[in-house]
Amino acid sequence: MTDSVIALRGVRKCYRLGKVEVPALSGIDLEIQAGEFVALAGPSGSGKTTLLNLIGCLDKPTAGQILLDGGDITQTDLDRLADIRASKIGFIFQTFNLLPVLTAFENVEYPLLLSGVPRKQRQERVREWLKHVGLTGQAEQRPDQLSGGQRQRVAIARAMVTRPVLVLADEPTANLDSETAAQILDLLNEINRETGVTFLFATHDPAIISRAHRRIRLRDGRIAADERNHQLIEGVSNAR
Amino acid sequence: MLAKIAFRNIFRNRRRTLITLLVLVMGAAGLILFGGYKEMNFWGLRESTIRNRLGHLQLYRKGYLSADSQKPLEYGLEDVAEIRVAVEKDPRVAMTAAQITFMGLISNGEKSETFLGTAVEPAKDRQMRSQRLESGRELSDGEMDALMVGRGLARSMNVKIGDYLTLMTTTVTGSLNAMDFQVVGTFMTGVKEYDDRAIKVPLSGAHYLLNTKKIEKLLVMLKQTEDTDAVMADVQALATSRNWPIEMRPWSDLAGFYHQVVLIFNGIFGFIGTIVFVIVVLSVANTIMMNIFERTREIGTLMAIGTKRKRIWALFLLEGAMIGLIGGVLGLVFGAVLGQVINYAQIQLPPPPGYTAGYQLRILMRPSILVSSFALSIVTATLSSIYPAFKASRLNIVDALGHI
Numbered sequence: 001m002t003d004s005v006i007a008l009r010g011v012r013k014c015y016r017l018g019k020v021e022v023p024a025l026s027g028i029d030l031e032i033q034a035g036e037f038v039a040l041a042g043p044s045g046s047g048k049t050t051l052l053n054l055i056g057c058l059d060k061p062t063a064g065q066i067l068l069d070g071g072d073i074t075q076t077d078l079d080r081l082a083d084i085r086a087s088k089i090g091f092i093f094q095t096f097n098l099l100p101v102l103t104a105f106e107n108v109e110y111p112l113l114l115s116g117v118p119r120k121q122r123q124e125r126v127r128e129w130l131k132h133v134g135l136t137g138q139a140e141q142r143p144d145q146l147s148g149g150q151r152q153r154v155a156i157a158r159a160m161v162t163r164p165v166l167v168l169a170d171e172p173t174a175n176l177d178s179e180t181a182a183q184i185l186d187l188l189n190e191i192n193r194e195t196g197v198t199f200l201f202a203t204h205d206p207a208i209i210s211r212a213h214r215r216i217r218l219r220d221g222r223i224a225a226d227e228r229n230h231q232l233i234e235g236v237s238n239a240r
Numbered sequence: 241m242l243a244k245i246a247f248r249n250i251f252r253n254r255r256r257t258l259i260t261l262l263v264l265v266m267g268a269a270g271l272i273l274f275g276g277y278k279e280m281n282f283w284g285l286r287e288s289t290i291r292n293r294l295g296h297l298q299l300y301r302k303g304y305l306s307a308d309s310q311k312p313l314e315y316g317l318e319d320v321a322e323i324r325v326a327v328e329k330d331p332r333v334a335m336t337a338a339q340i341t342f343m344g345l346i347s348n349g350e351k352s353e354t355f356l357g358t359a360v361e362p363a364k365d366r367q368m369r370s371q372r373l374e375s376g377r378e379l380s381d382g383e384m385d386a387l388m389v390g391r392g393l394a395r396s397m398n399v400k401i402g403d404y405l406t407l408m409t410t411t412v413t414g415s416l417n418a419m420d421f422q423v424v425g426t427f428m429t430g431v432k433e434y435d436d437r438a439i440k441v442p443l444s445g446a447h448y449l450l451n452t453k454k455i456e457k458l459l460v461m462l463k464q465t466e467d468t469d470a471v472m473a474d475v476q477a478l479a480t481s482r483n484w485p486i487e488m489r490p491w492s493d494l495a496g497f498y499h500q501v502v503l504i505f506n507g508i509f510g511f512i513g514t515i516v517f518v519i520v521v522l523s524v525a526n527t528i529m530m531n532i533f534e535r536t537r538e539i540g541t542l543m544a545i546g547t548k549r550k551r552i553w554a555l556f557l558l559e560g561a562m563i564g565l566i567g568g569v570l571g572l573v574f575g576a577v578l579g580q581v582i583n584y585a586q587i588q589l590p591p592p593p594g595y596t597a598g599y600q601l602r603i604l605m606r607p608s609i610l611v612s613s614f615a616l617s618i619v620t621a622t623l624s625s626i627y628p629a630f631k632a633s634r635l636n637i638v639d640a641l642g643h644i
Contacts, residue, residue: 082546082548086545086546086547091541093641095537099542101249111545114546
């Protein structure tokens with residue numbers, strides 16, 4: 001139990017559409033351990049993104065409890081949630097979502113500014129992560145000068161530079177061609193192995209699903225299946 | 241970093257920023273020009289009122305201002321020589337001039353009119369340039385029975401240079417006296433109602449006509465209008481210490497017309513300023529609102545990765561303030577240059593109501609107006625960003641991230 005990065009108990013989420021209440025999640029119980037590489041699969045509208053938003057402290061559940069890194073986040077105020085997001089969670093988006101007016105370097109540096117890391121340390125860490133994602137030469141380029149794959153690499157560096165305990169990725173490869181998608185997936189896999197940071201993907205991509213240690217299938221706002229790929233998990237344990 | 245982001249965002253949609261800047265520049269430049277024009281009019285009116293008519297200070301015999309005199313010069317000043325010497329010793333004082341104003345009838349033998357007379361020391365009066373000579377010459381020292389007639393009065397009396405006119409008035413003892421004066425010139429002050437009634441005579445002639453040696457008031461002219469209060473305090477102290485039986489008024493207490501003009505102009509200026517303010521506020525608010533709408537997903541991203549709401553607020557406020565700063569600087573330069581061009585072009589304006597002469601359009605570049613126009617640009621741009629920036633900071637993260 002002490003190892004669990006995420007724990008959800010009886011989490012429900014309803015949206016109001018006019019006068020109708022639409023349930024997006026109806027009773028989710030879930031625990032994810034540190035270092036897991038988890039794929040959240042399911043058809044559109046099954047609640048993947050909603051679940052990711054709740055875990056990512058972007059939204060609050062209608063009912064139930066969410067523990068992130070041991071702390072209950074359901075009763076936390078917005079500013080404190082922003083702090084939690086800045087320090088514990090890395091976000092990777094389908095559309096990369098880099099700040100267009102900042103260079104690759106500045107994009108990666110931004111979250112460190114939020115958490116008040118001193119300048120020298122900041123620059124070291126940014127350089128380290130740009131190197132890690134293979135973009136040392138592109139540090140001074142703006143997003144519109146980078147390819148889709150390169151942009152997603154910047155986004156990955158931005159998510160990792162704060163040393164989060166959890167990285168949430170919503171369809172990270174959906175806007176990339178299959179070759180680039182595979183490279184990005186390799187990179188994420190490698191980061192997971194090296195740093196032991198927990199990854200949670202919402203995805204349709206069979207490549208991600210097949211390479212996940214654990215696959216959680218959602219249907220109509222409920223967990224329909226939760227299976228572990230023991231072969232992969234053992235492989236990772238051996239590699240460590 | 242926040243400032244960097246804000247600054248770079250300004251140049252993201254260049255055309256929109258340009259239009260916003262144009263509004264700010266036009267607003268600031270407009271205020272500079274109109275404000276400068278207003279200041280020029282104030283300054284011109286103030287100086288002409290003082291130098292041609294009122295003097296900076298007027299000294300009277302004690303009681304003059306409050307008493308209701310029954311006879312002319314009942315409260316007139318006597319023996320002003322000592323006072324004049326002492327006051328003129330002050331290096332800030334340019335000169336003193338004695339005056340009497342009196343009323344009566346003027347006649348050419350066929351027709352009589354009422355007149356408003358001013359008795360002056362001819363040399364001092366020429367220095368004051370209180371009127372424009374229309375024909376003939378000014379009064380000169382040493383002549384007693386010379387007379388200058390206002391343009392309107394001269395016309396209605398059908399006066400020619402060299403004609404003799406009879407002035408009839410009450411002496412200081414209350415009896416009637418009349419005396420012939422020879423017309424040496426006609427003049428205009430620009431105020432028609434005054435020119436229809438005005439005459440000027442030498443002080444010596446008036447003394448003879450009024451049968452007295454008194455004067456009504458002593459005008460004190462300063463080199464700098466700004467010294468008025470200080471000099472007045474000093475003269476007051478001097479009067480107290482030497483027991484002079486005098487009292488005094490500064491020009492600002494006497495210049496009722498000047499104050500009315502200031503009031504009206506400031507009212508217009510305030511009204512136009514408010515319109516400019518509202519236009520600028522709406523324009524900048526619109527720009528910031530459009531920026532926010534376009535960048536909704538970006539705001540969502542910033543918030544998702546841990547940016548607090550007050551930082552989002554600060555970001556857009558900063559963008560507004562920076563646009564205001566750029567607009568203010570450009571407006572300042574544009575307004576100042578345009579002002580110089582207008583001054584250089586020597587544009588003539590038609591006469592104002594009640595006046596008979598036109599004047600040149602001039603813009604006075606007062607630092608206070610430049611600074612306030614510049615500040616207004618920054619303040620309005622910042623103020624108008626407050627609400628849109630607040631809206632941005634209140635966006636729901638999930639909705640913002642899903643915004644296309």
